Amino acid sequence: MRITLLLLALLAACALSLVTSQHQARKLFAGIEREHARAKALDVEWGQLQLEARTWALPSRIEKLAQERLGMRAPDAGRMRLLRPDRGAGAKAGE
């Protein structure tokens, strides 16, 4: 009689733990799904940011901004000095 009650309690406990773990599994799964979705959204955003960065940094745009807003220009050759790292300063006479 007593053993029967014990087994019944055990059974109830097992059944409840099964329900709990199933619930936990569902919750964790929902969590991982959410994170997957977030990762995908971030991936998409990364692609869009890459596009945006590239559009802002187009060489033609940079050149225009440098010329118009900053008043920069490529130096003419007369204002360039060529330094050769492989030759010492003493070799200047040989130039």
Next chain:
Amino acid sequence: MKFAESPVLAPPLPSWRARAVLVLLSGALVALGGRAFYLQGLNREFLQAKGESRYSRVLEIPALRGRILDRNGEALAISTPVKSIWAIPEDVALAAGDLEQLAAALELPRAEVRRRLGGTERDFVFLRRQVPPELADRVQALGVPGLYQSTEYRRYYPGGEATAHLLGFTSVDEKGQEGIELAYEKRLAGHPGTRRVIKDRRGQVVEDLEGARPAQHGQDVVLALDSRIQSIAFGQLKAAVARNRARAGGVVVLDAVTGELLAAANLPTYNPNNRSGLTGAALRNRALVDTFEPGSTLKPITVAAALEAHRVSPRTAIQTAPGTLAIGSATIRDVHRSGVLTVAEVLQKSSNVGAAKIALMLPPALMWEIFEGVGFGREPELGFPGEASGRLRPYKTWKPIEQATMSYGHGISVSLLQLARAYTIFARDGVLLPVSLEKRAAPPAGQPVVEPGTARAVRSMLELAVQPGGTGPRAQIMGYRVAGKTGTAHKQENGAYAADKYVSSFVGLAPASNPRLVVAVMIDEPSAGEHFGGTVAAPVFAAVMAGALRILGVPPDAPMRPIELPPSGADIPEESV
């Protein structure tokens, strides 16, 4: 009194009743067993599938198309998700003001929206494809029944029109249609995967089932292209085409060490991000696919062939007076009469008569061998869709007049890429480099075409051609030694040469002491007064070459002295046409 002994139960029942019950019960058992066997044994798979379909769903996992990157990792083409809005016309119920709102949200004319929703014979209609997510959200917010959205991918090209022809484009379904997109379709294309899941009543995924197939994303393709050089080439070409009111133009920049294609600019062009109203002329690829008669830019190849055959030396004298040469019924002319010229001077002054006389010293087979050796008449094997092989007729059919005109680039057609590639023999001491769209890890082994001595001799002649006294002084760059050749060719129209339509070109390499780059420029039908390669194409060459050398950090090999240009109005020798 015991139950069994109750007198009520005493009268014996007829024994057939018990048997009848037994038979009925066993019969029912057999029937149940049979039914169970039928459902669980014979029909199991069908029923299981039916059951599963009540809760499991197969979801598609979209695959991204690979990116196209330049040699420095800058993105040239990226796919990003967009929304498409579609409707089931029958289900769409529009209230009074809804049509206006919907049309405004879709950014479509009202009549267009009504027309698309009006057709009742179709039960599926796209309202707009590939719209930004923000626009789709605004449409969603209207809450019109019968409207649905789905995610698609769209290709964006941040470089816009500068890289349009090289990269090509994809269809709405992201299949490569042109250019690199088509050439590398296999690598770029992704393969969507699938997964089987259990969904609950609210449509949320609660569990993964077996049998998932992961999506295979497309691979990135790393091109040899340098987007900075491409930008310079495109910008300079655009300015030159506008300045000369030309019909079209192209620039090709090759790495003279590795054979990589560093830039390929093309005009007229189009915006690959908005291809509505695209015409055939804008689609033509003048740099890699179209062919033209190159004119005098071919003379160095002729001279190389003659040197290789030991028929002439750079100092051999050629009589070009009186500036005309009659072969059969045809006459070859020089624009300026020069008298006796050395072979080097024939190139420097670009004399047609001189080049023709040199060519006629050669057996046709030998000249053909060199022309074929530098890649004329065969595909450059770049791997670009539709790349041209040009036209080089077999030498057995050559008449003397044809051999003579071919020496200065008429009666033969090449693409700008082929022309640039042919000049790698002067850059690499006689070795023709294989060209490449993709970035290369190490310089490739080339195909020797002429002796190193021959190539070096022509290279120094080409240096003379861009100095004062030559036809291309405007190709000079401060701080670098340049070698190159101008070209001006009459355009063929209806089988005859048009008197006032020209193709101006310039092909050159620098620094001449140890060539790093080959740049070829072609301007089609300049019509602002100038048409010589030396005045139209050479300045473009100089600007592109100077910019590219600066970007690549190539050390100068000449003193930083201002360039000597002949004073304007002075006698710049103009090449023969």
